[in-house]
Amino acid sequence: MSFLRVEALWALPLVLAPLIIHLLHRRRHPTMQWPAMMFLYQATKMRRGPAKLRRFLVLATRVAVLALIIFALARPLSSGLFGIAAGRIADTGKTVILIDRSTSMQRRDTLGRSRQERGLASVMETLQTLGIDQPIVIDNVTMKPIVAADLDSLTQTSIAKAADARASIDTMMMTAFEYLANQDATLVDVWIISDRNASSWNPDASTWEAMRRFQDTYGEGLRIHRFDFEANARQQNSSVRLTDLRWSKNQPTSEPSQQENAEQGVELLLSVVVESEQSQGTVPLNIKIGTTTHEVDVTLTGGKASLENYPLTVPGMVTGSGQANLYGSVSLPTDCNPADDDWYFTLSPPIKPVVAIVSEQPCDALIAMGEVIGEVAFDIAGGKLQNSTASTGDGANGAGQGGLQLDGIDSLWWQGQLPSGETAKTIESFCANGGSVAFFPPALPDTAIQFQGVHWNPWETGEPDETSFAGVKFMLDQVCTFDGSAVAASTLTDGTVWLSQRKSDRGSVWFCGANVTDHQNLFVRQGLGLFSVLAETIQDVDRQAVRNHEVLAGDDAAKRMIATATQIKPVLVPRQTSDGEMGYHRGVYSVSMGETQNRNVAINRGADDDRQLDDRQLDDEQLAALLPVRSVNVLALDGANLTEPQGATRELWGGLWLAMIAGLLIEGWLSLASRPATSSTNSTPNSSMRGQS
Amino acid sequence: MLGSVSGRHQSPHRGSSVEFAEYRRYQPGDDLRRLDWRAYGRSDRYYVKEFEADTNLRLILVLDASGSMAYANKFDVARQLAATLAYLAIGQGDASGLVSAWDGQYEHMPARRIAGQVEQLFARMERLQPVGDNAVCEAISEFAESTRQRAMVVLISDFLFDLDRLKTSVEHLTFRKHDVVAFHVMTAEEIRPSWDRPVRLQDMEGDESMLVDPEEIRSGYETAVREYLTNIEKLMHRSAVDYHRMMTDDAVEDVLSRFLSARLGDAAR
Numbered sequence: 001m002s003f004l005r006v007e008a009l010w011a012l013p014l015v016l017a018p019l020i021i022h023l024l025h026r027r028r029h030p031t032m033q034w035p036a037m038m039f040l041y042q043a044t045k046m047r048r049g050p051a052k053l054r055r056f057l058v059l060a061t062r063v064a065v066l067a068l069i070i071f072a073l074a075r076p077l078s079s080g081l082f083g084i085a086a087g088r089i090a091d092t093g094k095t096v097i098l099i100d101r102s103t104s105m106q107r108r109d110t111l112g113r114s115r116q117e118r119g120l121a122s123v124m125e126t127l128q129t130l131g132i133d134q135p136i137v138i139d140n141v142t143m144k145p146i147v148a149a150d151l152d153s154l155t156q157t158s159i160a161k162a163a164d165a166r167a168s169i170d171t172m173m174m175t176a177f178e179y180l181a182n183q184d185a186t187l188v189d190v191w192i193i194s195d196r197n198a199s200s201w202n203p204d205a206s207t208w209e210a211m212r213r214f215q216d217t218y219g220e221g222l223r224i225h226r227f228d229f230e231a232n233a234r235q236q237n238s239s240v241r242l243t244d245l246r247w248s249k250n251q252p253t254s255e256p257s258q259q260e261n262a263e264q265g266v267e268l269l270l271s272v273v274v275e276s277e278q279s280q281g282t283v284p285l286n287i288k289i290g291t292t293t294h295e296v297d298v299t300l301t302g303g304k305a306s307l308e309n310y311p312l313t314v315p316g317m318v319t320g321s322g323q324a325n326l327y328g329s330v331s332l333p334t335d336c337n338p339a340d341d342d343w344y345f346t347l348s349p350p351i352k353p354v355v356a357i358v359s360e361q362p363c364d365a366l367i368a369m370g371e372v373i374g375e376v377a378f379d380i381a382g383g384k385l386q387n388s389t390a391s392t393g394d395g396a397n398g399a400g401q402g403g404l405q406l407d408g409i410d411s412l413w414w415q416g417q418l419p420s421g422e423t424a425k426t427i428e429s430f431c432a433n434g435g436s437v438a439f440f441p442p443a444l445p446d447t448a449i450q451f452q453g454v455h456w457n458p459w460e461t462g463e464p465d466e467t468s469f470a471g472v473k474f475m476l477d478q479v480c481t482f483d484g485s486a487v488a489a490s491t492l493t494d495g496t497v498w499l500s501q502r503k504s505d506r507g508s509v510w511f512c513g514a515n516v517t518d519h520q521n522l523f524v525r526q527g528l529g530l531f532s533v534l535a536e537t538i539q540d541v542d543r544q545a546v547r548n549h550e551v552l553a554g555d556d557a558a559k560r561m562i563a564t565a566t567q568i569k570p571v572l573v574p575r576q577t578s579d580g581e582m583g584y585h586r587g588v589y590s591v592s593m594g595e596t597q598n599r600n601v602a603i604n605r606g607a608d609d610d611r612q613l614d615d616r617q618l619d620d621e622q623l624a625a626l627l628p629v630r631s632v633n634v635l636a637l638d639g640a641n642l643t644e645p646q647g648a649t650r651e652l653w654g655g656l657w658l659a660m661i662a663g664l665l666i667e668g669w670l671s672l673a674s675r676p677a678t679s680s681t682n683s684t685p686n687s688s689m690r691g692q693s
Numbered sequence: 694m695l696g697s698v699s700g701r702h703q704s705p706h707r708g709s710s711v712e713f714a715e716y717r718r719y720q721p722g723d724d725l726r727r728l729d730w731r732a733y734g735r736s737d738r739y740y741v742k743e744f745e746a747d748t749n750l751r752l753i754l755v756l757d758a759s760g761s762m763a764y765a766n767k768f769d770v771a772r773q774l775a776a777t778l779a780y781l782a783i784g785q786g787d788a789s790g791l792v793s794a795w796d797g798q799y800e801h802m803p804a805r806r807i808a809g810q811v812e813q814l815f816a817r818m819e820r821l822q823p824v825g826d827n828a829v830c831e832a833i834s835e836f837a838e839s840t841r842q843r844a845m846v847v848l849i850s851d852f853l854f855d856l857d858r859l860k861t862s863v864e865h866l867t868f869r870k871h872d873v874v875a876f877h878v879m880t881a882e883e884i885r886p887s888w889d890r891p892v893r894l895q896d897m898e899g900d901e902s903m904l905v906d907p908e909e910i911r912s913g914y915e916t917a918v919r920e921y922l923t924n925i926e927k928l929m930h931r932s933a934v935d936y937h938r939m940m941t942d943d944a945v946e947d948v949l950s951r952f953l954s955a956r957l958g959d960a961a962r
Contacts, residue, residue, distance in 0.1 A: 025891065029904065034894035035761030036853055036883045039921065040903055043913030055908055 008074035015070065018062035058670045065663040072656045093187030093221075094180055095132050097123055097154075098172045099139040100194035101163035103605045106339035107195075107229070107237060115229045118637050119193035120160060122227070124151050135191075138175055140167035140200075141584045143555075145179040162339060162575070164553035164586040166606030167200035170207035170626075177214040188218055192226040196617040201626060203618060208626055215629050223631040226623070230636060236277040239340035240285065240332045242604075244271035245347075248311065268347075269309040272298075272330055279303045289314055289328035289347065314347065327572055327588040327600045344572065344588050344602040345550055353538045354408060359415040360442055362386060365516050365524045366413050369534045377409055406430045411537050415440035415516055418451040428452070431507035438510040438537045441480035443517065452502060454484025454511055464522055465492045467529075469499060470536055474529035475522045480513040499533065510537050550602040551583075557603050558583025567592040571600060716740045750787035750845055751804040753836065753871075754779060756818065757850030758795035759827035760898040764851075765880045766941050768823045771849045773945045774876055778847060779814045790844075791817055792832050796825020799832030804844060826898050827854045833862035837869050845872040848934075852877055853898075856924055863932045875929055876948070877938040884918050886911070 034040070097120075105116040113121075127135055128151055136145045139159045148154055169192060180188055194200050215222055248267040274283055280300050285307070287294040294312060298305035314326070326347035334341055353374030357366045362381040370376040379386040404426045406412060412427065414437060419427055427437055445456035457480060464477040469490040479498045486500035489510070498513040512533055514523040523529050551557040561568055561583045570577070573587030582589070588602050624632070719728060719739035732740040754775045762768040775791070782789040783806060790804030791814050802817060829850050836846070846866050852859060852875075866873045888907040895902045922938075929936035935955075939948045 029891040029893050031893040031895055031902070033764065033897045035764040035767075035851065035897045036918075037894070037896045037899075037901065037903070038853060038855075039883075039914050039917040040894065040905060040910065042917035042920075043910045044903070045913075052909055055906065 005073065005075045008070060011070045011073070012067065015063045015066040017066065018059055022059060054670055058667055061663050061667040061670065065660055065667065068656055068660045068663060072660070076656070093189055094183060094185040095127065095135040095189045095191070096145070096176045096180065097135050097137045097191045098169065098176060098193065099137060099159050100167040100169065100172075100192075100197075100200050101140055101159070101161070101165070102167040102197070102200055103164060103337070103339040104195055104197040104200065105167075105193075106162045107337040108235075109336075110235070114162065115195055115227075115637075116162065116193060117160070118229070119227045120154060122635065122637065123191045123193060123225075124154055127151055136176070136179065138172050138179075139163075140172060141165055141581050143168075143171065143175055145175060158577075158581055161577075163581065163584045164339065164603070164605040165557075165584040166552075166554055167194060167197075168205075169194055169201045170205045170211065174207050174211055174214075177211060181214070186218070187221045188223070190222070190224045192224065194226065195229050196619075196623065198616045198618050201618055201623070203622055203626055212628060215627075218629075220631070222629050223633065224627050224629055225633040225635060226627070228634055228636040235336035237335055237337045237340070238274060238276035238278065238283060238332050239337075240330055240343055241273050241275075242270070242330050242343040242345055243273050243306075244309070245269070245345055246309075266314050268312045268314050270307060270312055270330075271309055272307040272343075274298055274300070274305040274332065276300050276303050276305070283332060286331045287312065287328065288331070290326050327602060329572060329588075338574070339586075340605060342574065342586070343604050344586055346588060346600040346602045353410040355411045355413055355538070356380075356406060356409045357413045357415075358404075359413075359440075359517070360417075361517060363415055363517055364519070365527075365530060366415065366440075366534075369527075369530060370413070372531070373535055373538055374410070406435060409435060411435065411534075412437045413440070413534065413537075414438065416442045417446055418449045418455065420449055420451070424451055428504065431504035431509055434506035436508050436510065436537045438512055438534065440512050440514070440516045441482075445480055450484065452484070452504070452509065454482055454486055454502070456513075457481045457483060459515075460496075465494070467492050467498065469529065470532040472528050472532045474526055474532075476514055476529070477522045478515045478518070480515070482511050482513060484511075486511055508537075550604065552606045553584050553586055553603045554606040555583075557601075561589070561591060561601065715743050717743055750782060750785075751842060752778060752782040752787055752789040753792060753804055753840075753844045753846045754789065754814075755792045755794070755829065755833060755836070755846060755848045755850070756821065757827065757829045757848075757852075758793050758821045758823045759829070759850075760796075760823060760825050761827065761851050761853045762823040762878070764897060765882065767851055767878050767880060768821075770939070770941050770945065771876070771878050772818045772821070774878075774939075774948065775847070775849050776815055776818055777945060777949060780811055783811045789814060792836050793817065793821050794828035794832040795821065795823060797828045797831075799828050799835065801832070801836060801839075830854070830858040830862040834865050837862070837865040837871070840869075843870045843872070845874065848873065848875040849878065850875075851879060851883075852925060856921070856928055859925075860928050860932065863928070863934055867932050867934070872935075873932070874935040874952070875937065877925065877936065878941065879938065880941045884922075885915060 099116065099120065101116055105119075106114045108114050109118070127133070133148075133150050135148050135151075135154075137148050137154065137159055138145050141163045142159070146159075154160060173190070173192075176190060246269050248269055268289070270287065272285065274285065276283065278300060279302055282297045282299050283305060285296045285298050287296065289312065292314075296307065296310065298307060327345065328347065329342050329344045331342035354377045355370045355374055356377050357363065357370060357379045359366065359379075359381050362379070367376060367379055367387075370379075376387065404423050406426065409430070412430065412435065414427075418424075418439060431437055439451065441456045441459070445458055447455050447457060449455060459478060459480045461478050464475045466473060467476055467490055468474070476492065476498060479492065479496060481496060481498070482500070486502040486509075488497040488499070489501045490499040491497050500511050502509040502511070510533070514529065514533075515521045516524055516530060518524060551560060558581075568582050569590045569592075571588040571590050573585065573589070575585065577585040583603065586604050588600050590598055591601050592598050618626075716729065716732065717740065719741050723741050727741050727743075729740050729742040732738070732742075756771060756775050758768065762771060779789040779791070786806060788804035788806040789810060791800075791802040793800050793802075800817075802814065827850075829848070829852075833846075833848070848863075863873060863875075886907070888905065888911075891904060891906045893902055893904050926936060928934075935952075937948065937952055
């Protein structure tokens with residue numbers, strides 16, 4: 001129970017008026033002589049109890065009616081723990097609404113209303129009741145506090161619409177608290193329109209720890225309202241996710257076979273995971289590539305089904321032809337959450353591996369090998385761009401304004417001091433996305449510089465020693481060893497490790513201690529060892545993965561698209577999006593980078609783990625740990641109830657009036673029960689009591 | 694009525710008045726002068742001719758002068774009733790006496806038919822002031838115990854005391870063959886009080902007082918009154934007492950008129 005006009009409650013002591021009047025009335029009684037005390041004594045024994053009860057009830061009813069009148073004046077609200085905060089918020093406090101627009105919030109009830117829509121409608125109705133018309137809104141796309149012009153604007157702007165970016169409640173809350181701190185707000189109501197999805201709450205984030213300080217600062221002044229959305233058991237959600245997409249390695253890649261390839265098509269291997277709340281059954285999977293549609297039935301077992309390297313022939317695709325604008329999607333029949341029923345991808349034709357070379361001095365050996373094995377996108381020597389191949393496109397032009405750019409690169413061959421700082425981060429990200437890096441030692445190794453805990457040791461020159469790698473034997477006469485955590489790939493006869501590999505997510509990092517800058521070196525001069533090493537790094541690269549233009553919806557996708565594109569056009573999207581939210585909605589977009597360069601980018605929902613369904617829920621204990629404030633109000637919205645009230649709070653006028661009328665009727669009835677006796681005594685002197693002789 | 698001199702009241706004994714009553718078979722010891730020889734001639738049996746005997750009345754007025762009788766005009770009505778009955782009795786040659794009881798005491802003025810008895814009774818009644826505890830039962834018992842001659846005992850009281858005590862006293866009178874009449878004087882206010890607000894009630898026959906909330910006690914009070922009235926009627930009926938309840942706003946002449954008419958009717962039967 002809460003009140004819009006709390007000050008009216010100061011009148012509550014008035015409810016004691018009937019009691020005081022009653023007591024005063026009793027004290028003002030007159031004394032009179034009475035002959036028939038015997039009747040009084042008898043009546044006292046017989047009737048005092050019921051009469052006393054009735055008098056008590058009359059008094060209680062009068063008190064209750066007065067209390068109801070005062071409550072009515074205080075404009076009470078029904079909202080359980082919503083509490084007294086409502087009144088104070090309406091006057092002086094700040095109201096912040098955090099809107100989770102992520103995938104799980106798009107789950108719909110039987111009326112087709114998404115959780116996001118229902119939560120927002122509930123908050124709007126509540127705020128309207130409270131008279132708050134300019135709340136501060138933060139959603140997981142803009143991540144900025146925006147003061148709403150009015151409540152209606154909440155549903156008219158993009159924040160009411162779905163997005164595919166992963167929500168980050170912790171960051172949103174931190175943003176809210178930072179904003180409120182600047183506003184010097186002391187009374188704060190925070191509405192969190194989100195479900196219990198763990199990926200949205202991100203319970204392991206360090207932000208929560210910092211946020212507790214804010215929560216402690218506000219103390220009783222902070223009240224948090226969150227929602228619990230009851231899933232309708234009759235509606236079962238399924239989701240699909242593309243886990244791998246690659247060209248078959250059996251594809252011919254030489255130029256003379258292009259005509260043949262064009263006729264036969266190129267084989268694509270597709271891997272998909274379907275998760276469903278339905279434990280068993282068959283799910284039709286729709287695979288669309290360009291204008292071609294394939295339908296495959298997958299069988300659920302234990303709520304999961306998958307396709308592993310499912311072969312699909314893409315007709316008309318020619319290896320190395322540069323047809324980079326094909327795209328497609330994998331989709332399920334629409335269910336209660338359409339936001340996780342599809343997955344988009346782009347297709348790049350199988351091409352020669354693209355390598356980038358960074359060296360201290362122009363390294364002819366690496367350049368020559370690069371041209372033999374694949375295509376050298378760019379060659380940076382001594383920090384200067386030596387050569388760049390325009391055909392690689394995609395910004396694979398070496399060091400741009402943002403540092404090393406490795407878009408479109410399959411393998412990076414790095415000779416020199418190990419990278420550090422932003423460059424190291426770029427390379428790590430490159431590896432994480434499936435690229436491979438081969439590090440070769442600099443002329444003068446600096447042992448203090450490390451990359452992923454590995455550093456070069458000084459050069460060791462000795463007698464040539466035989467070694468082998470990938471089935472090829474060759475000689476090494478100069479080796480730079482290294483320390484750090486990596487798996488030895490090849491050793492000398494004395495056990496010295498000169499080549500090791502370190503896996504990094506989808507990619508790998510190679511540390512090769514051989515000298516590639518000295519032309520007289522056996523390793524370079526013979527070339528066999530160098531070729532086998534570099535070929536292996538290329539072989540290891542997930543270059544067949546054709547999804548190098550696929551990103552997850554969110555800030556990274558938005559930054560990449562905005563940073564590189566001059567124009568972005570939707571190609572295959574489930575819903576229209578505003579220009580300001582490019583990168584936060586799934587679909588395939590055509591990104592223009594200048595007049596000639598166009599490419600397709602696939603954006604998918606920002607799920608950050610393998611589980612796509614929103615069944616990874618935080619329990620009450622975990623949520624309580626994240627929100628340790630005393631006043632946390634949980635509003636349950638039942639998905640199965642079609643007639644559930646939208647508002648979290650509402651004024652109780654109707655109920656109060658009914659209660660008052662009932663109270664007055666009861667009071668009247670209790671009073672009437674005794675009054676007629678008095679009146680009859682006064683009007684008729686009781687002829688029936690006359691004696692019969 | 695059994696009296697010591699001839700009067701205007703029918704005696705329970707057969708006497709020598711002119712009004713024939715019945716024939717009765719002669720029994721040894723009967724006065725031979727009362728034999729009906731004509732009847733002997735007709736039936737050859739001895740019959741004695743009996744006539745109704747007239748006698749005078751001894752009227753004993755028992756007047757309750759306890760504190761409760763001071764409420765409203767109850768005592769005035771009681772005195773008026775007693776005085777009227779005494780006046781009527783003495784006026785027709787009957788003896789009349791008075792037993793008054795007040796504040797735990799009682800006084801007995803024997804029944805006489807002498808000149809000036811009315812004035813003495815009136816003077817006594819004039820002096821009486823209702824006060825104190827009720828002593829009617831004690832006075833009745835004392836009278837019943839001490840007086841052997843049968844009389845008409847008229848009880849005039851509000852009978853606001855324990856009915857068990859009243860029963861004992863009344864049965865004592867009826868056991869002594871007295872003709873007992875009871876005038877129950879009440880006020881309408883006593884039966885259905887018109888309190889409309891809490892009031893402190895002070896006992897008129899004692900020191901006790903009680904704070905009464907009408908809403909709280911009304912129902913129980915009226916129930917108690919109903920039970921009491923029912924019980925006293927039963928008591929009087931079972932004890933063969935001629936019971937009359939009168940309200941203080943009833944006219945005394947009407948009450949007496951009804952009483953005397955009923956008496957005359959009984960006598961005629």
